[in-house]
Amino acid sequence: MKVGVTLNINGKDHAVQVEPRRTLADAIREECGQTGTHLGCEHGVCGACTILLDGEPVRACLMFAVQAAGRRIRTVEGLADGEKLHPLQRAFIEHHGLQCGYCTPGFLMLAAGTLERNPDVSDGELKEILSSNLCRCTGYKNIVKAVRAAAAEMKARR
Amino acid sequence: MKSKVVGKSVPRLEDLPLVTGRGRFAADVNFANQLHMRVVRSGHAHGRIRSIDLSRARATPGVFAAWTAADVAGLLPIALREGPDAKLDPYLQPVLAGERVRYVGEPVAVVFAEDPYLAEDAADLVGVEVAELPVVLDAHEPPSEFAPGRLTEPLVIRKGYGDVEAAFRAAHAVIELDLSIGRHSGVPLETRGAIARYDAGRDLIQMYGAAKVPHRTRDGIARVLGRDPATVHLYEGHVGGGFGVRGEVYPEDVLVCLGALRLGRPVKWIEDRYENLIATNHSREQRHRVRAAVDRGGCILALDDEFFHDQGAYPRTHGARVVDLTAGMLPGPYHVPAYRVAGHYRLTNKTPAATYRAPGRYEGSFVRERLMDAIAQRLGLDPIEVRRRNLIPKTAFPYRRELDAIGDEVVLDSGDYNGLLDKALAGIGWDALQKDLKRRRAAGESVGAGVAMYLEKSGLGPRDGARISVDGLGDVEVVTGSASLGQGVETVMAQICADALGVDYRRVRVIHGQTDRIAKGIGAHASRATVMTGSAVHVAASNLRAKAIEAAARLMKVPADALDVIDGRVVRKDSPDAISIELGEVARSMASVPDAPGLSAEGWFETEHMNYPYGVQVAVVKVDRETGGVQVEKFLIAYDVGRAVNPMMIEGQIAGGFAQGLGGALLEEFQYDERGQPLSVTFADYLLPTLSETPMVDVIVSQDAPSPRNPLGLKGAGEAGVTAVGAALAAAIDDAIGIPGAVTRLPVTPMRLKEILDRASGARTD
Numbered sequence: 041m042k043v044g045v046t047l048n049i050n051g052k053d054h055a056v057q058v059e060p061r062r063t064l065a066d067a068i069r070e071e072c073g074q075t076g077t078h079l080g081c082e083h084g085v086c087g088a089c090t091i092l093l094d095g096e097p098v099r100a101c102l103m104f105a106v107q108a109a110g111r112r113i114r115t116v117e118g119l120a121d122g123e124k125l126h127p128l129q130r131a132f133i134e135h136h137g138l139q140c141g142y143c144t145p146g147f148l149m150l151a152a153g154t155l156e157r158n159p160d161v162s163d164g165e166l167k168e169i170l171s172s173n174l175c176r177c178t179g180y181k182n183i184v185k186a187v188r189a190a191a192a193e194m195k196a197r198r
Numbered sequence: 199m200k201s202k203v204v205g206k207s208v209p210r211l212e213d214l215p216l217v218t219g220r221g222r223f224a225a226d227v228n229f230a231n232q233l234h235m236r237v238v239r240s241g242h243a244h245g246r247i248r249s250i251d252l253s254r255a256r257a258t259p260g261v262f263a264a265w266t267a268a269d270v271a272g273l274l275p276i277a278l279r280e281g282p283d284a285k286l287d288p289y290l291q292p293v294l295a296g297e298r299v300r301y302v303g304e305p306v307a308v309v310f311a312e313d314p315y316l317a318e319d320a321a322d323l324v325g326v327e328v329a330e331l332p333v334v335l336d337a338h339e340p341p342s343e344f345a346p347g348r349l350t351e352p353l354v355i356r357k358g359y360g361d362v363e364a365a366f367r368a369a370h371a372v373i374e375l376d377l378s379i380g381r382h383s384g385v386p387l388e389t390r391g392a393i394a395r396y397d398a399g400r401d402l403i404q405m406y407g408a409a410k411v412p413h414r415t416r417d418g419i420a421r422v423l424g425r426d427p428a429t430v431h432l433y434e435g436h437v438g439g440g441f442g443v444r445g446e447v448y449p450e451d452v453l454v455c456l457g458a459l460r461l462g463r464p465v466k467w468i469e470d471r472y473e474n475l476i477a478t479n480h481s482r483e484q485r486h487r488v489r490a491a492v493d494r495g496g497c498i499l500a501l502d503d504e505f506f507h508d509q510g511a512y513p514r515t516h517g518a519r520v521v522d523l524t525a526g527m528l529p530g531p532y533h534v535p536a537y538r539v540a541g542h543y544r545l546t547n548k549t550p551a552a553t554y555r556a557p558g559r560y561e562g563s564f565v566r567e568r569l570m571d572a573i574a575q576r577l578g579l580d581p582i583e584v585r586r587r588n589l590i591p592k593t594a595f596p597y598r599r600e601l602d603a604i605g606d607e608v609v610l611d612s613g614d615y616n617g618l619l620d621k622a623l624a625g626i627g628w629d630a631l632q633k634d635l636k637r638r639r640a641a642g643e644s645v646g647a648g649v650a651m652y653l654e655k656s657g658l659g660p661r662d663g664a665r666i667s668v669d670g671l672g673d674v675e676v677v678t679g680s681a682s683l684g685q686g687v688e689t690v691m692a693q694i695c696a697d698a699l700g701v702d703y704r705r706v707r708v709i710h711g712q713t714d715r716i717a718k719g720i721g722a723h724a725s726r727a728t729v730m731t732g733s734a735v736h737v738a739a740s741n742l743r744a745k746a747i748e749a750a751a752r753l754m755k756v757p758a759d760a761l762d763v764i765d766g767r768v769v770r771k772d773s774p775d776a777i778s779i780e781l782g783e784v785a786r787s788m789a790s791v792p793d794a795p796g797l798s799a800e801g802w803f804e805t806e807h808m809n810y811p812y813g814v815q816v817a818v819v820k821v822d823r824e825t826g827g828v829q830v831e832k833f834l835i836a837y838d839v840g841r842a843v844n845p846m847m848i849e850g851q852i853a854g855g856f857a858q859g860l861g862g863a864l865l866e867e868f869q870y871d872e873r874g875q876p877l878s879v880t881f882a883d884y885l886l887p888t889l890s891e892t893p894m895v896d897v898i899v900s901q902d903a904p905s906p907r908n909p910l911g912l913k914g915a916g917e918a919g920v921t922a923v924g925a926a927l928a929a930a931i932d933d934a935i936g937i938p939g940a941v942t943r944l945p946v947t948p949m950r951l952k953e954i955l956d957r958a959s960g961a962r963t964d
Contacts, residue, residue: 059315075226076219078438080387081471085881088387116219129217133209136850140684141216142223142388142438171890174881176387176439177684179853179919180889 045109049074050118058105065089067105068115076116076145080174087173090146090153091115097153116145119152127190127197128152137186139177146173151187159195166191203693203703204910207846210689211704212682215436222435224391224407229464232393233262235454236317237467238307238324239477240299243547243874244331247297250307251325258320260312263461267296267306270456276447277418279411279515285353289344289545291512293422293449293456299328300511301549302876303476305449310457310465333874337508337544338485350545353518357525359600360536362491365500369491373572378943379561379924381483381508382866384554384858385886386683388438389474394454395464401429403455408432410445410681411721412711418447418515419455430455434711440683441858442553442723443479446515450477475884476876479515480868481554483508484524486565491536496577496584500536503528503565509545514552518543519604523558526603530566530653531615531812532588537601547874553723555855556917559654560862560924564944567650567925575938581929582623585651589615592903603808606658611809612903613838619651622814622836625898631818635933644821644936645831648929650922653812656914657729657907659805662720664734666695666742667798670789672766672782674699674706676738679719680731681711685916686847690728691735693843694910698739699746700763701781725811725914728843730803733908738801745799749788750779809905811913813837815922817930826952828864828931830891833923836898840905840913848915849897855919856895861887863924867945895919 042057047064049072056071063082068074068091080088082101089100092114119126128148131137138144147170154161154169161169166187175183215221238250252264275290295306307324311317334342334350341351366372392407403425408415412432420427437444450467457465469478486505492498507521521541529537554560570588574581590597592614599608631647638645665677676695680687688708696703709715710722720726743763750768751758754777762771769778785797818832835852842848865885869877878884904911928941931951940954 061315069225074219075223076221078223078388079225080389080438081881083471083880083882086387086886116217120218125217132217133213136210136846138213138216139686139850139854140386140388140437140439141212141221142386142436142684144216145219148217167889171888174387174886174888176385176441176858176886177854178850179855179857179895180892181853181894182850184889184894 043106045106047072047105047108047113048111049113049115060104060106062105063101064103064105064108065100068100068113074115074117078142078145080143085174087150088143088146090149090173092149092153095153095157097150116148119148126152127193128187131186131190135182135186135189137178137182143173143175147175147183151190155191155194159191159198161191202697204697204843207844208693208703210686210847211692212686212688223388223438224393224435225468227393227406227435228466229393229395232464232466233310233312233457233461234314234317235457235465235467236309236321237305237450238309238321238326240295240302240304240306240328242299242328242330243302243333245299245328246331247295247299247306248327248329252307254323255309255320258323260316261309261320262312263310265294265308267292267294270294272424273452274422274424276449277421278513278517279414279418279447280517283517286513286517288348289352289513291449291550293452301547302874303473303549304511308453310461333547335546335548335870335874337506337546341544344545351542352545353543355518355521355525355541355543356539357601358538360500362500362502362536362538365536366491369499370494371492371576372489373492373569373576374489375568375572376487376942377565377568378485379482379564380862380867380945381480382862382868383479383481384441384443385884386439386441386444389469389471390444390448390450390478391468392451392454393464393466394458396458403430403459404433405451405455406433406435408434408445408711409437409683410440410723412681412713413679413719414721415445415447416713419451422452423455431714434681437683441555442481442557444683445681446479446552471881472879475879476549479552480510480549481551481557482561482862483551484561488565488569490569490573492573496573496579496587498532498534498588501529501534503539506542506544508548508551509543510548510550511545512550514550516552520553520557522604524562526601526608527559527653527655528562528566529599530563531590531651533590548870555858556654556921559652559921560859563650563652563922564924564928567922568928571929571932572939582649586616586619592617603655604658606808609807611905611907613810613812614902615651615812617902618812618836618838618900619814621898621900622816622834625836625896626816626832626834644823644934645819646930646933647816647818648926648933650815650925650929652922653810654725654917654921655808655810656725657805657809658724658726659730661802661804662730662734663718663800663802664731664738665716665798665800666738667796668781668785670782670786672705672780674701675709676706676735677709677716678731678735679716679721680727681722683722685722685851686844687722687727689847690732690843694732694735695739698736699743701766705766725916729809729908729912729914732843732912733803733910734801736909737803738799741801742797742799746781746784746797749784753779753787803908805907807907809907809913811837811839811915811918813918813921815926817926819927819930819934821931821934821951823955826948826955828946828951830860830893830927833893834896835919836900837915837918838900838903839915840903841901841911842899843912845899848899851915852897852919853895855917856923857887857892859920859923860892862945863927864945865891
C-alpha cells in the first residue's frame with residue numbers, strides 16, 4: 041500500500057507515492073529521478089548515499105522516504121549554482137579527488153555539510169569526519185587535499 | 199610552438215558529470231516496462247538439491263515469472279573467456295544450479311517482478327530443500343571428489359628451468375617458509391548490475407552495465423545463450439570501480455539477457471552488497487611452501503615453490519590464469535638461476551575466485567619478499583643488501599627467463615632496479631629513518647620499517663586498434679574497444695591523440711565499451727589500456743594527421759611536407775600564423791569522397807611481448823602490543839612506468855592500489871565457518887580501509903626505463919600500487935615487534951598479531 045509524501049529536493053517539491061518501507065535513497069533516485077545519490081551498501085557503512093537533510097549529512101539508505109516529509113533535502117545535483125560549480129566540486133576535479141566517481145557525491149555532500157557549517161574544521165576533525173565514508177579508488181589522499189583546498193577557499197570568501 | 203600534453207597532469211575529461219550527479223551508472227539505466235530480477239541463492243555450501251518450490255513466489259501479485267534450472271536447461275555453463283579448456287570445462291558453473299549447490303550464494307532460481315522490493319519478497323518465498331554434503335574449505339587438504347571420476351584438483355600448473363636439485367645440493371643454506379595469503383577481493387563501491395532489452399525487429403539483445411572487457415564478455419554471453427555474438431551488444435556506462443572482478447561473465451548477466459529475450463520486457467538486475475560479498479569473484483587465497491637455495495653471500499641459486507590456490511566452487515572467467523601468473527611472475531626482479539614451481543588449482547565450497555588487481559603478483563610478491571627477508575635473517579645480512587645482490591643488473595636487458603606467464607615468454611624489456619631502490623630509499627630518508635626508529639624503540643615504542651621490491655607486467659598483446667574521426671566542427675572522436683572502470687581512460691587516450699594529431703585534448707571525445715561501435719576490443723584489464731589501446735590511438739592519430747595534411751595540401755596547393763597540424767589547424771611550417779585551414783574544414787571538404795567519405799583513419803598496434811614495469815615499496819609501522827593493532831605511519835611507493843602520460847593520474851592509481859593492498863594486508867578477509875557459511879557479508883564484517891587506516895602515501899613516478907616495445911615507451915600503472923604492500927607491511931611489522939619472520943600469513947589482523955606476540959612472550963618466559 042502506497043502513501044503520498046512530498047519530498048523537497050534542492051528546493052523543488054516532488055509529490056510522490058511510495059510504500060512506507062521505501063528508503064529515502066530509493067525514492068530520491070527512482071521516484072524523483074535524482075540519480076546522483078548512489079547506493080553502495082544499503083546498510084549505512086559506505087556513505088555513498090550521503091545527502092544533506094536540513095543541512096546535516098545523513099545516510100539516505102537508512103531513512104524511509106516518509107520520514108523526510110517536510111525536511112529540506114539537498115543532493116549532489118543541488119551543489120552547483122547553475123553552471124557555477126561549488127568550490128568542493130572544483131577542488132575535486134583540480135586535485136584528482138575522484139576516479140570512478142561512485143563515492144564522490146557522498147563525499148561531496150559530507151564535506152559540504154561539514155564545511156558550510158565550519159570551514160575552520162581542524163585536520164584531525166576532518167580526518168575523523170571523512171573516515172565515515174568509503175572510497176575504493178583514490179586511497180583518500182586526494183580527497184583530503186581537495187576538501188582542504190575547498191575549505192581554504194570557502195573560508196577566504198566568508 | 200606546439201604544446202604537448204603527454205606527460206602533463208592535465209585535468210580529467212571524465213570529472214564534470216561525476217561531480218555534478220550526472221553520471222550514468224548501471225542502476226541509473228531504466229527502460230519503460232522493465233522487470234526487476236532477483237536471484238535466489240543457495241544457503242548451503244555443499245549439498246544435493248532435493249526440491250525447489252516456486253509456487254508461492256509465482257502466486258505473488260506483481261511477479262511475472264520465476265525459473266529454476268529446469269527452465270534454463272538449454273543453456274551452456276558459464277563460459278571461460280579465453281576459450282574452451284578441456285581440463286576445466288567439466289567443472290564449469292551452470293547458470294542456475296540444478297543438482298548440486300557448491301557454495302553459499304550460488305544462484306538456484308530467479309524471480310522477475312514489477313518492482314525490486316517485490317522481487318526480493320517473492321525470492322524469499324522460494325523454498326529450496328538441500329541435502330547437505332561434507333564441505334571442502336581448505337585447498338591445502340588432499341583433493342576429494344568433485345563429481346564421480348573427478349577430483350577437486352582439475353589441474354596443476356608446473357613451470358621451471360635450470361637444475362634445481364643440483365642447486366639445492368650445492369647450497370650454502372636452504373631457507374624454507376610456509377606462507378599464506380588471505381581470501382579477499384576487489385569489492386568496488388558500485389555493486390554489479392545489468393539491464394537487458396530485446397529488439398525483436400533486429401533480433402538483437404542489448405545489455406547495459408558492461409565493464410572491463412565488453413567484447414569478450416559479449417562473446418561469452420552469446421556462447422552460453424547459443425547465439426551469434428553479432429546479435430548481442432554490450433554497453434558500458436559509468437563504472438563504479440572494477441579492480442578485476444567487475445565485467446566478467448557471470449550467471450546474472452546471462453539471466454537478464456535470457457529474461458529480456460523470453461519475457462518480452464526489459465529486465466534490470468542490481469546486485470545488493472550482501473550478494474556482492476558472496477557472489478562476485480573472490481581472489482588471492484593461496485598457501486605456499488617455498489624454498490630457496492642460497493650461496494654464502496646470500497645470492498639465490500634456486501627457488502622451489504609448491505602452492506595451493508583456493509579457487510572456490512567453480513572455475514571463473516580466466517580459468518587458471520591466477521595460478522599461471524603466480525607461477526610465472528614469482529621470481530620478480532631477481533636473477534634466479536634455477537626455478538621450479540607447482541601451482542595446485544583446487545576447488546572448494548566457497549565463492550568462486552578470479553583476478554583482483556595484480557593477480558598472482560600480490561600473492562607472489564608476499565612470498566618472494568618474505569623469502570628475501572628470511573635469507574637476510576639466516577645469513578645475518580641487511581635485507582636491502584640481499585636484494586641488491588640478487589637484482590637483475592640494468593646491463594642485462596632484455597633479460598630472458600626460460601619461463602612463460604599467461605602464454606607469453608618472459609623477456610623483461612628494460613629496467614634499472616637498483617636505481618629505483620636508491621630513489622625509494624632516498625625518498626623516505628632511509629638512514630635517518632633507521633636512526634629515528636632505533637631511538638623510538640629504545641623509548642619503548644614498537645616501530646619498524648620494511649622494504650619490498652616487485653616486478654609488474656603490462657601491455658599484454660597481441661594487438662589492438664582504434665578509429666579516429668574529425669567532424670565538420672573540428673571535434674575529434676576516438677573509437678576504441680577499451681573500457682573504463684573509472685581510471686581515466688578517456689583522458690589518457692585524448693592526451694595521446696591530441697599530441698599525435700595536433701589538437702586540444704579537450705576537443706577529443708573517447709568512445710569505449712560499446713560493442714556496436716567497433717568490431718574488436720581488449721577492454722581495460724591487466725594494465726593494458728594505456729599501452730595497447732594508447733599505442734593504437736597513437737598510430738591512428740598519426741595516420742589521421744597524415745591524411746589531413748594530404749587533403750589540406752591539395753586545398754592549399756602546397757606540398758604536404760610543408761604542412762603541420764597545430765591546435766586543430768593545418769598550417770604552413772614556415773609561417774604557422776599565416777595561412778591555415780581548420781581540421782573541421784578539411785573534414786567538410788572530404789565529406790563526399792567516394793569510398794572513404796570524411797576525415798577518419800584507423801590504426802593498429804601489435805606487440806610480441808608484454809612489458810615489465812617495476813617498483814619498490816617502503817613501509818613504516820607502529821604496533822600496539824596490547825591490542826595487536828598496526829598503524830601504518832608512512833608508506834612510500836617508487837614505480838617506474840617507462841613514460842607517464844598523466845603523472846597525476848598515475849599517482850592516483852598508485853595511491854588507490856596502495857589502500858587496497860593495505861586492506862588485504864591488515865583488514866580484509868572473507869571468512870567462513872566450519873560449514874562453509876560466509877561470515878563476511880556486510881561492510882561491518884568485511885573491513886575496507888577508511889581514511890583513518892590509510893596514511894597519505896608518498897609516490898615517486900619514475901621514468902628511467904621506457905619500454906622499447908611501443909612507440910611512446912609506455913608501461914602500465916593500473917596495478918602499480920597494490921603489488922607489494924602485503925610484503926612491505928609484513929617486513930615492517932616483523933621489524934616493529936623484533937621477531938624476524940613473524941608474519942607468515944595475511945591479513946595481519948589484530949587477533950593474529952596478538953597471537954604472535956603472546957606466543958613470543960610465552961616462549962620467552964618458558
